[in-house]
Each structure stands twice: as C-alpha cells, then as structure tokens.
Amino acid sequence: MRRGLAPAVFCAFCLFVGTAEGSGAVVKVDFAHPQRAGNALGFMHGAVARLAPTLAARYSARAEQLRPGVWRGVPRAWSLDLPSVVGSGARPIIVLSDLWGLPGHWPTISPLDDPSRYEAWVHRQARALGAQMPTGLIWVDVWNEPDTGKFWPVADDPHLHGYMETFLLAERALRSELGSRVRVIGPSTSKNPSLWTGRLIGFCARRGCRIDAVAWHVCGGGKKTMGGLAASLRRARRKAKADRIWHRVLRPGAQFLIAEYTPPAQRRVPGALLAYWAQIEAGGADNAALATWDHGRPQDGLLDALLDLDGRPRATWWAARAYAIGRVGRVRTSSSSPEWPALATRRGTDGLREILLGSWGSSAGRVRVRVAGLPNGRYLMRVGVMYPVGSSWTGTDVRPIQHRAGAVRVVHGQVTLSIRVPKGAVLSVQLGSR
Known part of the structure; x- marks a missing residue:
C-alpha cells in the first residue's frame, strides 16, 4: 500500500466504528484473563x-x-x-x-x-x-x-x-x-x-x-x-x-x-x-x-x-505475523459465530493490546466487541486492515498502515465497540494510551 493513499483510506476507516446497534455477531474479550494457546502456524x-x-x-x-x-x-x-x-x-x-x-x-x-x-x-x-x-x-x-x-x-x-x-x-x-x-x-x-x-x-x-x-x-x-x-x-x-x-x-x-x-x-x-x-x-x-x-x-x-x-508478503502473511506476535500474550476471547473469528492479546503488534477480527469471506458485517479487563481511562484506537489477496496474487514489502479510528473511554474496566469487518478481511484493532 503506498503511503500517498493513506488519507483516503483513513476516511474509509471512519465507517468501521459506530454504535453498538445492528451487529451481526458478538465478540467477547477479557484482557484480565490470560490463556494458553497452541501454535496454529x-x-x-x-x-x-x-x-x-x-x-x-x-x-x-x-x-x-x-x-x-x-x-x-x-x-x-x-x-x-x-x-x-x-x-x-x-x-x-x-x-x-x-x-x-x-x-x-x-x-x-x-x-x-x-x-x-x-x-x-x-x-x-x-x-x-x-x-x-x-x-x-x-x-x-x-x-x-x-x-x-x-x-x-x-x-x-x-x-x-x-x-x-x-x-x-x-x-x-x-x-x-x-x-x-x-x-x-x-x-x-x-x-x-x-x-x-x-x-x-x-x-x-x-x-x-x-x-x-x-x-x-x-x-x-x-x-x-x-x-x-x-x-x-x-x-x-x-x-x-x-x-x-x-x-x-x-x-x-x-x-x-x-x-x-x-x-x-x-x-x-x-x-x-x-x-x-x-x-x-x-x-x-x-x-x-x-x-x-x-x-x-x-x-x-x-x-x-x-x-x-x-x-514478498501477501496480506495473509501480515495476518499470520499479527497472529504469531500475539500468541504468547493471548487472552480469553470468544465469538458467537465461527464465521466472525476473533483473537486478542495483551501484547500484539507494536507492543499494544490488540484484537484481531475477521470475516470468513461470505460477506462484510458489523461485529459487536465487548471488551473487559482494562484499566479505566481513555484509549487511542488504531485500526489496520488486511484484505483478501487480489487476482494478481502479488505481495508487498510495505506493512499494512495503522489508522487512528478515535478515542474510546473505558469505564468499570469495560467498553463496547461496533466495528464493520470487510468481506474476507482481518482487522487489527489496537488499544494504546492516548
């Protein structure tokens, strides 16, 4: 992805975050509960x-x-x-x-x-x-x-x-x-x-x-x-x-x-x-x-x-890299539907708390993400996207660009997000200090 495209992509990311209504699936993440994970790679x-x-x-x-x-x-x-x-x-x-x-x-x-x-x-x-x-x-x-x-x-x-x-x-x-x-x-x-x-x-x-x-x-x-x-x-x-x-x-x-x-x-x-x-x-x-x-x-x-x-890495390699980095810090994560998978970690890409959200590929959809186990306060949320590999089947040496999606407030250790996941894509949702 060329950096010259970043402003246009950032505007598109505004569509990914919204109210918690109309979600197709519910994902639950608890950062207070670490979980042992085997290696799927x-x-x-x-x-x-x-x-x-x-x-x-x-x-x-x-x-x-x-x-x-x-x-x-x-x-x-x-x-x-x-x-x-x-x-x-x-x-x-x-x-x-x-x-x-x-x-x-x-x-x-x-x-x-x-x-x-x-x-x-x-x-x-x-x-x-x-x-x-x-x-x-x-x-x-x-x-x-x-x-x-x-x-x-x-x-x-x-x-x-x-x-x-x-x-x-x-x-x-x-x-x-x-x-x-x-x-x-x-x-x-x-x-x-x-x-x-x-x-x-x-x-x-x-x-x-x-x-x-x-x-x-x-x-x-x-x-x-x-x-x-x-x-x-x-x-x-x-x-x-x-x-x-x-x-x-x-x-x-x-x-x-x-x-x-x-x-x-x-x-x-x-x-x-x-x-x-x-x-x-x-x-x-x-x-x-x-x-x-x-x-x-x-x-x-x-x-x-x-x-x-x-x-050169394809988008699937970048998704695998995010998976590999976050595996050792895995926390309890579940989804109401296997077609809308999720995995979360205390220490993911860039050392931040990270939630990976995906679409199996049948359609795009809005996923409700209920996050618990966080210290109270304001967090800067950044979202990166890894789309399905195109028909050209070429890779890129440029990592997916993370885009600021806004600040979220955690109250009583919890926050609920509603995030639109594109068809077949993986989103990297990072939560860092403001």
Whole structure:
C-alpha cells in the first residue's frame, strides 16, 4: 500500500466504528484473563534449497518472523532443508510415506504386496533420519491421508486394515531403530477424524502399537467443517482422558495436531485463516500446519501461498505475523459465530493490546466487541486492515498502515465497540494510551 493513499483510506476507516446497534455477531474479550494457546502456524515442504540465494534468504527471514511450531515434509531438496527449518524455530515432522512414494509411483510394489520389504525399508529410513538428526526428538507421520486414493490404495483396502498393518510395521521399526527419540504420529486422515482415529487406536490396543500424537487434516468441507473443528478437537482430547483404550494406546501427554488445514479457496483469504486459527486454539490443538497445494504457478507463491514468487508478503502473511506476535500474550476471547473469528492479546503488534477480527469471506458485517479487563481511562484506537489477496496474487514489502479510528473511554474496566469487518478481511484493532 503506498503511503500517498493513506488519507483516503483513513476516511474509509471512519465507517468501521459506530454504535453498538445492528451487529451481526458478538465478540467477547477479557484482557484480565490470560490463556494458553497452541501454535496454529506451521508449514509444509518449501524447497528452499532450490531457490536462488537472495530469494532463499528472504524466504527464510519471512518464515522465522512467523514463529512456526511445526514444518512437515521430508529431508529432500524438493521439500525440507532441515537447517532452515530448525533455524525458523519449527519442529520438523517427517512424512514417512512421502519418502516411499505415491500409488502408481511406488518402488515396484506397495506395502500391502510385500510387508517384509516395506519393514526393512523403514529400518533403513529410520537409521538415515537418526544420522541426519543426531540429537533431540524425531517426529514421524507414518502415512499421509491413507483414506484417499491419491495416497493409499483405498479401492483395495476400503476399511484401511492394510494401512493399519502398515502402521504397525512402521511403528515397530521406528522404535527399534530410534528408541525413545522417536514420536510416531497417526492417522493423518483427510476427514472423519473420530472414525479413523478410533479404529486405529482400537487396532493398536489389540496389536500393541503406541501413538505419540493424533493428527488429522481439515482441507475440505468449507465453513461447516471449519466451524466444527474446535468441538472435534475437544471431543478427541476428552476421549484421550476418559477412555481406557485410548489411554492405553496414547503416550502420556500425547499431542493433538491438525496436520493440514485450509482448502485452496480459503488460503488467500485472511479472515478465513483467522477462523481456522481461532478454532485450532479453542479446541486445544498443540500445533497445526497449513496445507500445500499445486506448485509453480504465480498464485501459489511461496511459504504455503503466504508469499508471492519474489518472496514478498501477501496480506495473509501480515495476518499470520499479527497472529504469531500475539500468541504468547493471548487472552480469553470468544465469538458467537465461527464465521466472525476473533483473537486478542495483551501484547500484539507494536507492543499494544490488540484484537484481531475477521470475516470468513461470505460477506462484510458489523461485529459487536465487548471488551473487559482494562484499566479505566481513555484509549487511542488504531485500526489496520488486511484484505483478501487480489487476482494478481502479488505481495508487498510495505506493512499494512495503522489508522487512528478515535478515542474510546473505558469505564468499570469495560467498553463496547461496533466495528464493520470487510468481506474476507482481518482487522487489527489496537488499544494504546492516548
């Protein structure tokens, strides 16, 4: 955004703040109640080793600024550069099936055709991983989306019995080679997490395998699936505590991961990303990673579409940066509708109290924000906007400009605002001293 446009944009922001009447959703923020939050920012692949040195440096710097929790892929030039991943602060998650291959591209046979050969292969891969990562834990996702024909021969194995036998072989081989250093993840299915997770855990209870982290993907289903994500996570966590079979199979302190999220249509919509982040945090997930789709087109860009092909940040990257900065200072936040997500922090961008408000993308709307837990007094409110990525799919090196939206008075620790959120956008609402 060019600074010469600032006066016109400032006038537009006058429309964002108004009376508390006519709100489409209600957001509640309590700055007096800090809240622990998992990390909903993580990535897949990256191929940084194939980028030109200048672009690779820009890419790595932008990734580090987002403080990712995990990074999924394999230690190959087309996927993960382990030093870069570790340098970003992320934990590598090795997707073992990506090393084996895809249906139609497997090394002569599938795991179902020759289990002993597959088991021997896992032993070799485990030894190689141990050499590549000589210290620390090694997290391994056994198979990516075994419930889809793209990644597993579902036509021949519709109930995934063969997948579960394959999981058992891999789990035993990994623990045999890596011992207490390995953490085994499953089932990483594309849908129906309760069904497939329950079946895998029941199988492991009978056959003696252990699971260190439960993972699944949320890359379809639109706003309905997104809106139920927090509830799905909470059900799984409750099951892990209350069900004796789950308790026996899952390692104490087992993690819960959303190993991939965002359909292609939503990955360029900042408000949709905020909706996923809010659901992932509310459900108690430990970590999550953005999905990667096709590569090589300008609209795909870099860093799971957060950057353009020149490494410049898109509006979605700026929204992710605001999320990353504010996560450690998260405070209690809720919204009456998952389509109007919100997250707040005591210390956000510029060190100020900050509320992120978003629109899933169906429409613009006015959101009523009830703020509590603030010292009494007058606060200067500044509002910044991050719009959905345009059709050109280009980024910018200029951060979103914050605009003064007026002063608000806090009485008895509370204030109510009514703020219009543009379609698909994320608003950064900062409250600072006047």
